[in-house]
Amino acid sequence: MSQYLISHWGWYPPLVYTLMAMLAASLVLLVIAGGSVVFIWMERKVAGRIQDRLGPTRVGGKFGWLQTIADGIKLLSKEDLRPEGADAMLFRIAPYVAFCASYGSFIALPFATGWVGLDINVAVFFVVAVLGLEVFGVILAGYASASKWSLFGAMREAAQVISYEVPLGLCIVIPVMIAGTMDLTKIGNLQSGWFTNWYLFHDPFTFITFFVYYTCALASVNRAPFDLAEAESELVAGFHTEYSGLRWSFFFMAEYGSMFLVSALGSILFLGGWNGPVPVAAWIFGEHASQLSGFAFVLANVLGLMAFILKAVLGVTVMMWIRWTLPRLRIDQVITTCWKYCTPIAAVMFVGVISWQLMGLPNGGDVLPHHEQGSRRLPGSLRERPFETGDALPSANSVGFESEHGEQERGQVDG
Amino acid sequence: MGNRNGGRWMGEINGHTVLFLFFGILTCLFSLAVVFSANVVRMAFYLILALxxxxxLHFLAGADFVGTMQLVLYVGGTLVLLVFGVMLTAQNPFISLRTAGGDWIVAALVGGILLVILVPVAFQIGLPPQDAGDIEGLTQREAVASSEPVSVPTATRIGLGLLGVPGDDVSGYLLPFEIISIHLLVVLVGAAYLARAKRKVVVRQESQNIAGS
Amino acid sequence: MFDLLSQPVGLTHYLIVGAVMFVAGAVCMATKRNALGVLMGIELVLNGANLNFVAFGSNFLERNPAYQLGLDGQIISLFVIVLAAAEAAVALAIVLNFYNNHSTVDVDRADELKG
Amino acid sequence: MSTTEEKSSENKVVEFDVRTDEMLVNMGPQHPSTHGVLRLVLRTDGEVVSEVTPHLGYLHRCAEKIGENLTPRQWIPYTDRMDYLAGMSMNLGWSLCVEKLMNLHVPEKARHLRVIIAEMQRIASHLVGMGAYGLDLGSFSPFLYAFRERERILDLFEEACGARLTYSYLTVGGATADLPTGWLQKCEAFLDQFLPVIDEYHALLTTNSIFIKRCAGIGVMSAEMATSYGCSGPVLRGSGVDLDLRRDGEEWYTNMYDGYAFEVIVEKDGHYPNDHVYPGVPPEAVLGDCWHRFYVRMLEVRQAIDLVRQAIDRYSAATDSYGEPVKLNEKLPKGEAYLETEAPRGQMGFYVVSDGSAIPYRARARSSCFCNLSVTSELCRNTLIADIPAIVGSLDIVMGEIDR
Structure with missing residues (x-):
């Protein structure tokens, strides 16, 4: 489209590219904003049902589905207050920083094979990295508000998020290690076929890892019982105590964006991403979606997209369920949970998965036959051949890249 | 350089260039903002944006692993630490420490000289050779002057490089890697030790008596 | 020299951004009185240099193939990032210690050599 | 953190890592977890609170002064607004006090009616206390579960007296009206439905491991401390002091519970009466901590159910009157009377002095929550900020009663 505008209409190229980038960016923005509208509505409904009441019922008909929009309009029309002692510039910009971090990580999140904003081959890493930047928005908001409650919230958030990145990273490394790639699209496609191919069922260690991951993800996006940065019974509203109107809603959008993101990431890493529990697309089209083309590819991808969104939304729902059930931990208990429980467990799981792989024990994918003779059967480390020429590989093998399928792969390399 | 400034290049102003300009200008702008801002909290904020x-820019140069590492370690790790430090010491008299005018003049002078040295060097080194025949790899260069930021997997090769497996464009770095690992450990211990100042403070103990009874 | 904007992105572009960062960092180190400001200057200098390493190693840029660093550039910049993290931790510990003992973070006040 | 000299043998020297500065933080009067308009001034060093000073009086309405201008029956609605979560108990306390002055014995049926109402009110009040405590610890749903059941009690009260919050039902001489027909059946139906629901609360809060982590061992108050501060009610019994005015109070009050079988809810030898029904004390809990105060309330709810059931039987068996209230301007005998009753939050005392006219010369209330609140600064010293709501919430205060 850019090329068309330049060559046929003779537009000034930098302008065209800027416009195109802005167009794409606003599309993602709409997805996130729309997503958080749905999630906030969902949260109210879920909370209502959990608490034996109905939740919103009036605005927009029977299910109150316009309630969030109405609230959004109310928020838009609210006065944008700024405390007198606040650092004006930082106070204004902090919500956007938090939002941009949550928003930026969506760039690398694939929704189905090939349907991704930017196909980075270190996507897992990128998503976690950008999501981690959300902490700056919170810290700045807390500092700039010139309120002690906000400062408390900010300091808690900083301590908590930094701590939880360690076990979160360890948990993420495990599926990455099994897959042998950091490319989320590839990790997703490697789990195609029956649900036993999901890394959740890869071996007992990954099964536990998933729950550790979920706990850490919960903590890193500040959801109950780890929502200490905004603990309303202690810190009034924590870091966003002084915010009102639209700026406040940006924090909210960031929160719901991150919630979706971590559960989407979890579903790609452990729950097979866009692959359903049964290989439906493969039955219909005879091939896995990643190998299809044209209309069949789109159709299979739409199926996959639905499965993916379903899983991610399920993850978000469980987060809501947890929030409305459990009391809040204390900050020292949160940090203890991180360093005394999550980190050691994740480390043990890491070693466990390595041993499982090295010993060549059967994994989940062996229980039900894999549909395609695709890449899953290849050993992780050698799947992407690091060098085009085979001469470097003997040394690679000599440093311990052995696996059950090493023979086969080496044969290919030699040939 | 004039001979390269033809219509041929205009067509190659593309998304890559626009993005480069965006990030490059942001980087320069926020780096300068760090220098000219007096408030230490804002300096930290500008530094975050600059980094x-x-x-x-790393992503645009095809170094996506390094770019992500920059985000994780530098922006997400080091700078959070820095912001922590800023907030721990951010008492009103130290938030904005003014620099004397004389210092500014000297610094500007030194900085200007440095810039005057560096920029021409950048032009000399960075430019492709004028004479196409001079260098053997020219055709290859033409090929790699790519128009779109293509994602090339670098992580695997970097990882192997760090494990000491040399490749065709990477050397083995096992020893430096190990040294840095040890170094990090030492630094962690050292920092933890250093930060523990021996300040003695008296607190009342009633509550513990109560807890014990 | 000023038609850089009309050219595809090359090594020069990166080197200039790196130079600006480097100089900004150097000036920052020289002028800031807050110890943490000096630390930020160091980070800028390191990043300016880092950018150069990445640019030299990049296959993407219009450049003289004589300056081909390959992935070594990226690995070196990784080392720099890691070392910068270590350096920041130590420097921060020193600053905090200094703050504890002198109740200030003004480096101009750190002119006595006793414990 | 400026002093470094040792002041007394009680003090100890602590090494601090980072130089920090103390902050004064206002928790309240507008704060989600201060239960009304209580203002706590916290002196904190980071998350650690070194001193808590409660500030009162934001809800002061001169109720006692007003009591000197109204007849006792006219003052009943003002007692409703003291502990507005247990209006019936306030009415009862004042009525009994005035009856004591007048030496007026209520009929047998009125006595049992009062037990039914007072114990139902205790359930309703403890439900709020429990739900709000969940809120203080960040758990939202138990609050609504508690309110769901409380609504049904309020429905019953509404049926009996027409009001849902400020009842003015129990009054000098008995009650303003008899219980409507069918009320007892509804009440029994409620109790049958409510009893199994208590297990839900225990699952959501009492035995929840996060809940236990948050309150076990926090805000530990020894028995000596509790008695020396004049604490009462579940706060006192949570510290292991065996005192319940329903059993140990003045005869004028204990007469009301004559013939009722109940045990005072207090820990003896590591066990609570009836605690076999519910999960027992977790190993982390220390006698006198927040968890015990909470648990005592929960067990009192269970006990109140038994008491209501007994009272319903006796009420049905009684044949005399429900107790006609005295005239609105009934002359009071000259003299004075003081009576403490066991309200849900502790010993609620009323004091009346009469010079022989219909309007008391003095009307005073001794607040239970005021004494319970007075331990706050002692309990909250050197805790974390997050413990403050946990401790203050476990005292279950109502500012309306403290400020009056």
């Missing part, structure tokens, strides 16, 4: 924009 985040730098990681964008």
């Amino acid at each position: 985040a924009a730098t990681s964008g």
